[in-house]
Amino acid sequence: MTLLRTPTALLGFTILVVLALIALLAPLLFPADPLAIAGPALLRPFQDASLPLGTDRLGRDVLAELVHGARTSLLVGLAAAATSIIVGSVVGTLAGFIGGIVDEVLMRITDAFQTVPGFLLALAFVSVVGPSLPVVVLAIALSAWTGPARVARAEVLSIRERDYVAGARAIGMHPLKIAFREVLPNALPPVLALSSVIVAAAVLTEAALSFLGLGDPNRITWGGMIAEGRAVLRSAPYLSIIPGIALVVTVLGVYLAGEGVVEASAARKVRA
Amino acid sequence: MPPLSLNRRSFIAGSSVLLASTALPTIGFAQAVQKGGRLIVAADSEPRNLNPAIVASNGVFFIASKVIEPLAEASYEGEDGLAPRLATSWEGSDDGLSVTFKLRENVKWHDGSAFSSNDVAFSALNVWKPLQNLGRTIFKDLEAVETPDATTAIFRFSRPTPFQLIRNALPVVSSVLPKHIYETGDIANNPANIQLVGTGPFKFAEYKPGEYYRLTRNEDYWGDDTPYLDEIIYRVLPDRGAAASALEAEEIQLAAFSMVPLADLDRISKVEGIEVISKGYEALTYQLVVEINHRRKELADLKVRQAIAHAIDRDFVVKTIFLGYAETATGPVPKNDPQFYTGDVATYPFDVAKANALLDEAGYPRNADGIRFSLKLLPAPYFNETRQFGDYLRQALATVGIEAELVNNDAAAHQKAVYTDHAFDLAIAPTVFRGDPAISTTILVQSGIPDGVPFSNQGGYKNTELDALIDKAASELDETKRTELYKEFQKLVATDLPLINVADWGFITVARTSVKNVANNPRWAVSNWADTWIET
Numbered sequence: 087m088t089l090l091r092t093p094t095a096l097l098g099f100t101i102l103v104v105l106a107l108i109a110l111l112a113p114l115l116f117p118a119d120p121l122a123i124a125g126p127a128l129l130r131p132f133q134d135a136s137l138p139l140g141t142d143r144l145g146r147d148v149l150a151e152l153v154h155g156a157r158t159s160l161l162v163g164l165a166a167a168a169t170s171i172i173v174g175s176v177v178g179t180l181a182g183f184i185g186g187i188v189d190e191v192l193m194r195i196t197d198a199f200q201t202v203p204g205f206l207l208a209l210a211f212v213s214v215v216g217p218s219l220p221v222v223v224l225a226i227a228l229s230a231w232t233g234p235a236r237v238a239r240a241e242v243l244s245i246r247e248r249d250y251v252a253g254a255r256a257i258g259m260h261p262l263k264i265a266f267r268e269v270l271p272n273a274l275p276p277v278l279a280l281s282s283v284i285v286a287a288a289v290l291t292e293a294a295l296s297f298l299g300l301g302d303p304n305r306i307t308w309g310g311m312i313a314e315g316r317a318v319l320r321s322a323p324y325l326s327i328i329p330g331i332a333l334v335v336t337v338l339g340v341y342l343a344g345e346g347v348v349e350a351s352a353a354r355k356v357r358a
Numbered sequence: 359m360p361p362l363s364l365n366r367r368s369f370i371a372g373s374s375v376l377l378a379s380t381a382l383p384t385i386g387f388a389q390a391v392q393k394g395g396r397l398i399v400a401a402d403s404e405p406r407n408l409n410p411a412i413v414a415s416n417g418v419f420f421i422a423s424k425v426i427e428p429l430a431e432a433s434y435e436g437e438d439g440l441a442p443r444l445a446t447s448w449e450g451s452d453d454g455l456s457v458t459f460k461l462r463e464n465v466k467w468h469d470g471s472a473f474s475s476n477d478v479a480f481s482a483l484n485v486w487k488p489l490q491n492l493g494r495t496i497f498k499d500l501e502a503v504e505t506p507d508a509t510t511a512i513f514r515f516s517r518p519t520p521f522q523l524i525r526n527a528l529p530v531v532s533s534v535l536p537k538h539i540y541e542t543g544d545i546a547n548n549p550a551n552i553q554l555v556g557t558g559p560f561k562f563a564e565y566k567p568g569e570y571y572r573l574t575r576n577e578d579y580w581g582d583d584t585p586y587l588d589e590i591i592y593r594v595l596p597d598r599g600a601a602a603s604a605l606e607a608e609e610i611q612l613a614a615f616s617m618v619p620l621a622d623l624d625r626i627s628k629v630e631g632i633e634v635i636s637k638g639y640e641a642l643t644y645q646l647v648v649e650i651n652h653r654r655k656e657l658a659d660l661k662v663r664q665a666i667a668h669a670i671d672r673d674f675v676v677k678t679i680f681l682g683y684a685e686t687a688t689g690p691v692p693k694n695d696p697q698f699y700t701g702d703v704a705t706y707p708f709d710v711a712k713a714n715a716l717l718d719e720a721g722y723p724r725n726a727d728g729i730r731f732s733l734k735l736l737p738a739p740y741f742n743e744t745r746q747f748g749d750y751l752r753q754a755l756a757t758v759g760i761e762a763e764l765v766n767n768d769a770a771a772h773q774k775a776v777y778t779d780h781a782f783d784l785a786i787a788p789t790v791f792r793g794d795p796a797i798s799t800t801i802l803v804q805s806g807i808p809d810g811v812p813f814s815n816q817g818g819y820k821n822t823e824l825d826a827l828i829d830k831a832a833s834e835l836d837e838t839k840r841t842e843l844y845k846e847f848q849k850l851v852a853t854d855l856p857l858i859n860v861a862d863w864g865f866i867t868v869a870r871t872s873v874k875n876v877a878n879n880p881r882w883a884v885s886n887w888a889d890t891w892i893e894t
Contacts, residue, residue, distance in 0.1 A: 122753055127678045128621075143621070144678060144750055217766055299739070303748075303764035316599050317742055318621040 095346020101339030109157040116150040120306055124150070128322050142314060142325055152332055155306045159289050159336060162223055162307075166288035167281045169227035171234045175270060175277050178238025182273075183246055183265040193239070196232045204229030208291055212300045219302045222295055226288045233284070234277045241273035275351065282344020286337045293333055308333050393586050395892040397873065400601045400613040401592035404567060409551040410533040411485045414492045416642060416790070419884035420614065421592055422533070424573055425468075426556030429459060429478070429532040432641040432793070432881040438525055439641075439793070441879070443886070444473070444534055444557060450521025454835040457524055461509040465580045467536045468561045475511040479503035480537035482513065485545060491812070492797055493531045496523065522837045526697075526794035529641065529881055559585035559888035568594055579888065586891035598742065602626055605868060611892070612869040612876070614883040619742065620681045623866060631871050636683065638877030639864035641793050642884065643692045646675070646684075646747060647802070648858040649776065649785040653818040656731050657783060661720035663855040666784075667706035668713040669758045670751065675861050679746045684863035689848040690799050692791050692862035700845040703852035713758045722759075730759040733783035736776055739769055744786050747860070751786065778810045780818070789813050791862070795844045800828045803856040819856040 108115070118124075124137060124147040131140040131148070139148035181192040199207070208225035215221045245251065246269060254264045295301050296309030303310075308329040315325030403417050410422040430448065433441035445459040465473040482503050486493030499519055504512040513524075534557070539550050554562040559581065560573035571592040575585055593610055595601055601617040604610045606629060618626060627634040648666070652658045672686040685692070691699045722730040735755075737748025745766075752762045762784065767775055775781045790813075792798050801807060805820040827850060831843035851857075867883065869876050872893045879885050 119753070119756060121749065122756070123750070143746060144753075213768065216771075299766060303766045304752075317619040319599060320602065321621055321625050 092346055092349055094342045095349065098339050098342025098344070098346055101335060102343050105156055105160060105336055105339060108153055109160050112153045112157050116147070116153055118150070120150040120154040121146060128318070130322070131324050131328070139328055140324060142311070143318060148311075148325070148328060151306045151311055152308075152329060155308045155311060155329065156332065156336075158219070158302075158305050158307045159292060159333070162219070162226065162292040163285040163289040163336075163340070165223045166226035166230060166292075167284040169223060170230035170284055171277060171281060173227065174231040174234025174236075175238040175274065177231070178235040178240075178277075179242050179265050179270045179273065181235070182239040182242030183261070183269055189239075192235075196235050199229065200232045202229070204287075205291060205294065208295060209298070209300065212295055217295070217300045217302055219305060222292055222301060225295070226291045230284050230287065233280050237277050237280060238270075238273050241276055242269050245269050245272050279344070279348050279351065282340050282347065286340040286344070289333070289336055289340070391583075391586055391874075391891050392893055393583075393891065394588050395894060396589040396591060397587050397612065397887075397890065397892060398591045398593055398610045400595045400604060400610045400617050401571065402594075402596055402598060402601075402615070402617055404594060407546075407551050408554055409535070409548075411481055411535045412489050412491075412546065412551070414490055414530050414533070416615070416884055419881075421571055421573075422554055422556075423558070423884050424560040424590060424886050425554040425558045425562045426533045426535065427558045427886060428529050429461075429534065430528040431879065431885050432529045433879050439880070440525065440528060444478070445528075445532075448525065448528070450524065452835075454518030454520060454833070455515050457513045457515075457519075457521060459511045459513070461511060462580060463509055465557050466578050467538075467557055468555050468576060469536070469539075471536065471538055472508075473534075473536075473557050474508040475503075475505035476508075477534055477537045478511040479505050480541065481533070481535045482511075484540070485535055486531055489545060490531060492527070492792075495801060496527050496531055496797065518833050518835050520796075520833070520835055520837075520840055522840060523794050523796045523832075527792070527797050529885075530792050530797065558886050560587075560590055560886075563589075570594060581888050584888035585886075586889065587887070590887065602868070605632060605870065608870065611873050612867065614865065614867045616683075616741075616865040618866070618868045620683055620866070623681070623683075623868070626868060633869060633871050635867040635869060635877045636864065638867060638880065638882030640694060640880035642881055643694060643791045643862050643864055645687060645690075645692060645789045645791055645862050646744065646860040647787045647789050648751065648860060649782070649787050649817055650819070650855070650857055651780060651783050651785075651817045652820075652856070653780065654733065654783050656720075656722060656733070659720050660854065661716045662722070663858070664706065665713040665716035665720070665758060666755065666760070667855060667858050668709045668716065669754045669760075670706075670858070670860055671708040671754065672860055673708070675747060675750065679743055679750060680861065680863055683866060684861045687859035687862050689852040689859055690791075690802065690857075691795060691844070691848050694862070694864075695791065695793070697793075698795060698841055698844045698848075700848050702845075703849045705852070706858075710757055717758060717760075724759045728759055729761045732761040732763065734765055734781075735762040735784045735786070736765045736767065736772060736782045737786040738776075738788055739767060739772055741788055743863070744788050748786050751784070773812050777812045777814065777816045780809075780816055787813060795847060796832055800831075800847070803851055804828050815856070817856070821850075821854060821856065824850050824854070824856070 123145045125141050125145050127143055127145040129137055129141040137147050142148055177192055181189040207229045211225040211228055212221055254268050293309030296307040297313040301307045301310050311329040312326045319326055405418045407413050408418055408422050410418050410426050427443045429445035430440045431443050432439055444462055446462050447460040450457045461475055467473055487497040487500050499515045499517040500513060501516045502514045536555050539555055540548055559576050559579045561576050563574045564572040573590040575588050598617055598619055601613040602622045605613055623634050626632055650657050656662050676684045676686055688701055688705055689703050693699055717730055724730050738744045748764055752764055755762045776785045790798055801814045803815050805825055807814045827847055831840055834840040834843055874891050875889045
């Protein structure tokens with residue numbers, strides 16, 4: 087596979103596969119409620135074989151929290167990326183394909199969303215609607231869809247002048263059908279290349295929201311764990327460091343894998 | 359008094375016996391006072407309304423009590439636990455229909471006008487009674503305030519009002535405002551609600567939102583020699599984690615109200631030049647309370663409430679969440695209260711098996727997933743400890759088959775959800791016991807309270823027997839009988855569980871050792887700091 091030729095891509099995908107496995111297997115690895123109190127509070131890592139990463143302020147198993155936290159982080163990352171790519175490409179396709187006033191209106195709306203810092207938008211949205219997982223996903227997507235929209239529009243603008251589009255028009259296909267059946271699929275690859283950036287940013291945004299107490303309190307999130315650990319940063323730094331490392335590794339994995347995809351597609355283009 | 363064990367964990371109890379602490383205050387005066395200097399303290403909130411006569415809350419008092427004074431302040435050594443401030447003496451009539459205050463002479467407002475009984479009359483009738491969160495209950499029968507001369511104010515009540523209650527409430531409810539500034543215009547929107555004008559030892563100089571409050575020495579203060587400090591700066595540090603490092607770096611000299619996280623105390627107490635002080639909060643004991651919405655069919659069942667009470671491991675809460683800096687609670691009056699507390703009430707020891715049995719009996723069997731029913735749990739966001747207890751309670755309920763969904767809100771949204779919209783099943787509140795159950799405790803279980811009153815019974819609980827008892831105690835003039843009625847009250851609350859009291863805690867002050875006369879009265883953090891000084 088060309089995708090795994092470069093060592094960075096290989097590393098990225100390995101990290102992602104391991105993380106995905108951990109997230110999927112979390113209920114089997116730690117079948118008990120990860121928020122349950124499992125031992126004495128503030129047990130340091132590597133002291134007790136049954137609690138290898140120690141316990142937090144309430145005596146909850148840090149390893150179990152970490153593993154279940156991976157589910158939330160990846161879920162939010164993927165869901166937010168999927169939502170923003172779907173919304174972005176639909177908006178971009180419509181703007182590019184129809185053109186004229188529709189293009190103007192949609193692109194000015196995109197501009198408006200782009201000028202507001204994404205994190206502030208998410209922060210405001212969550213604090214108004216109230217924190218829960220779907221809301222957090224929506225909040226992140228709210229600021230992330232503009233990138234895919236712009237890229238999709240640019241692609242569509244070039245594709246819509248191609249011969250096969252003219253052909254589809256000539257045989258009387260409905261314009262919307264042309265837009266979404268013929269144009270969008272061909273405009274998609276460069277948009278998808280954005281997904282790694284969006285996933286990584288979404289994971290970080292989710293962590294930041296949880297850190298500020300705006301995550302879903304009924305789920306374990308790495309950001310929430312760091313926030314919890316902050317109160318005891320001086321006496322039990324491992325409570326912040328462990329989820330912090332998990333976060334770094336995840337984002338690194340996603341970036342490296344994304345890099346790999348971009349390089350692979352560039353290589354394909356060169357050969358073609 | 360109940361028997362008290364004096365280990366480290368019962369620190370509140372340790373300093374509880376006000377009578378026994380009579381010997382303490384004289385010790386600190388061996389050193390000569392040094393005048394001048396600037397005290398920088400950490401502030402974690404910026405109240406929108408800084409007027410203590412309207413908003414009688416600790417967040418406001420922390421800053422405003424240095425500028426605006428009450429008639430009397432709490433004291434370790436004074437008679438009835440009080441020390442004079444703007445009033446020099448107070449006396450209640452036998453029929454409970456009047457209280458006479460003798461006021462201090464030669465007191466000036468910060469703008470130079472003279473303080474007189476008219477200011478007291480105006481504050482009582484126009485502010486405390488109609489506008490103040492606590493005064494509304496305490497002064498509800500206040501009819502008139504007579505001012506025969508400039509230094510006498512006679513409060514007339516339409517119904518007998520216990521003098522014991524008025525006395526116990528004085529430090530909290532009697533902040534006096536200048537009549538000449540407040541008599542025109544809307545009191546609630548007066549600019550002096552932020553730019554305070556008072557009679558206190560410090561003048562309000564400046565407020566920079568998000569940065570600091572600055573108070574400066576009042577040269578014309580009535581107290582001899584005091585205040586000692588030239589300036590007090592409240593540095594706004596909303597991040598509780600930052601207070602500890604700011605203290606170590608000597609950027610601030612004092613952090614009150616447990617701004618230094620409890621988990622950090624052990625470490626910081628070993629740092630040279632810093633001391634950890636658990637005294638000085640006896641008259642403002644906080645209570646960790648589970649508020650219950652009795653509109654929920656399951657929670658209206660006493661057995662379910664008993665089961666929840668049995669599911670909570672109070673010792674774990676004190677040991678793990680409060681790291682020992684708290685005391686388990688048995689009812690609505692904390693163990694450290696010298697006048698009213700009784701331990702002779704129904705208790706709910708930690709017993710999961712019993713809790714499960716009670717829930718089975720109540721007719722809520724576990725379904726296939728082991729869940730009996732689900733409910734919404736709203737922990738108050740004000741303290742780390744209330745949030746952590748929310749996490750704990752969710753788990754404690756899970757062990758007895760009740761699934762609790764946590765809902766986190768910011769302070770404003772939480773107040774609205776619980777006290778106005780009643781959109782909760784269980785909530786966790788840090789209520790305050792202020793030295794008399796009639797001040798802010800009976801309101802937690804009394805029925806007929808309008809929507810939107812924070813820290814009141816908004817759970818739809820109604821118990822005519824309890825209401826009658828509260829009414830009776832509210833007009834009982836005999837102190838012994840009144841105290842007995844409140845013991846009855848505690849028994850009834852513990853038996854019927856309109857809410858569940860889990861633990862009582864005081865706060866911790868962490869200060870540089872150079873700050874002197876810290877914690878020398880039971881409301882120290884919210885008192886006037888006239889005698890506080892800094893050693894250079």
